[in-house]
Amino acid sequence: MFVYPLVRRSEVRPPRRPSPTYDDGRSEPDDPEPAAPIDPQKAAIEAVRRDFEMALKSGSSRRSKKDDLELESQTDEMLAKLRMRMTEVADLDRAYNNERKPAISKIKLLPVVSEQLRKTSLHDAMLENGLLEAVRLWLEPLDDGSLPALDIQLELFNFLLKAPIHTEHLRESGMGKLVVFYTKCNRVDTRISRISEELVAKWIRPLIQRSANYKDRSIRTASSAATARPRSTLKRLMDDRREEDLSPGMAARVQVPRYTVPSYDIMPSASPLVQQNAGRKQQPEYMQRLKAHMTKNKTRAARH
Numbered sequence: 001m002f003v004y005p006l007v008r009r010s011e012v013r014p015p016r017r018p019s020p021t022y023d024d025g026r027s028e029p030d031d032p033e034p035a036a037p038i039d040p041q042k043a044a045i046e047a048v049r050r051d052f053e054m055a056l057k058s059g060s061s062r063r064s065k066k067d068d069l070e071l072e073s074q075t076d077e078m079l080a081k082l083r084m085r086m087t088e089v090a091d092l093d094r095a096y097n098n099e100r101k102p103a104i105s106k107i108k109l110l111p112v113v114s115e116q117l118r119k120t121s122l123h124d125a126m127l128e129n130g131l132l133e134a135v136r137l138w139l140e141p142l143d144d145g146s147l148p149a150l151d152i153q154l155e156l157f158n159f160l161l162k163a164p165i166h167t168e169h170l171r172e173s174g175m176g177k178l179v180v181f182y183t184k185c186n187r188v189d190t191r192i193s194r195i196s197e198e199l200v201a202k203w204i205r206p207l208i209q210r211s212a213n214y215k216d217r218s219i220r221t222a223s224s225a226a227t228a229r230p231r232s233t234l235k236r237l238m239d240d241r242r243e244e245d246l247s248p249g250m251a252a253r254v255q256v257p258r259y260t261v262p263s264y265d266i267m268p269s270a271s272p273l274v275q276q277n278a279g280r281k282q283q284p285e286y287m288q289r290l291k292a293h294m295t296k297n298k299t300r301a302a303r304h
Helices: 040-056 065-098 105-117 120-128 131-139 150-162 167-173 175-184 190-204 231-245 272-282 285-303
Strands: 220-222 266-268
Touching (some): 065 120, 065 131, 105 120, 105 150, 120 131, 120 150, 131 167, 131 175, 150 190, 167 175, 175 190
Parallel strands (some): 220 266
């Protein structure tokens, strides 16, 4: 009896379908459809992304000094290309806006720019290669006064908040004046206004030689007796204020009450009574109860 050899199922291959042939003997290609045309804008964006991936691709864990220099050179070259591309896109949007066309070139390039700006390890190299000037061009209003898209503002202002920007960077790029404009513009989103005010306060500290650490700040104190005005001067000021309130021009003026956070340049010195009350408030609740209980027991023992 003849026994057929066992064949595994994985070894059984389906027969290959013959490709159709033309009359002249040529076979039909597998993908007869022509490739779709590539958008030049998308091609440029993909080229920038590929250049960054190639420049920042890390090789082995051990790199020589020559490899580090080559990587630094490649990074500088790619950042220069990114700055040039951002500048071209900003000029292109400005030209589109002047022609009454949709200015969306910066929106298209924003994913690539955001991906690079979020790399905190490259922030120093970005500032050295003048990328802050390109960021300023993206945040500047157009000729008709329109501001950039909110997504662009949020992404770039977050970069400004995290980047180690110094006075020389602001002087070379002109970013300081633009951020001050955002603090005064009433068409800015609340989040952008808050970040811009924080940036102005952060950048102005080195100019006025004030430390960002509150422990290093020297607070002047003054007693209430030293700052008190003479009674005659205070009475004269109150009389002048009363005459202004009773004047005809002040009667028609209405002031809307606004909430303001008080800020003091000179801290008043606390009196001993205030310090004593503050010390009592800092005690835990169980200590206050224990002291009250002990006082009650002493009073009861004294009566007996």
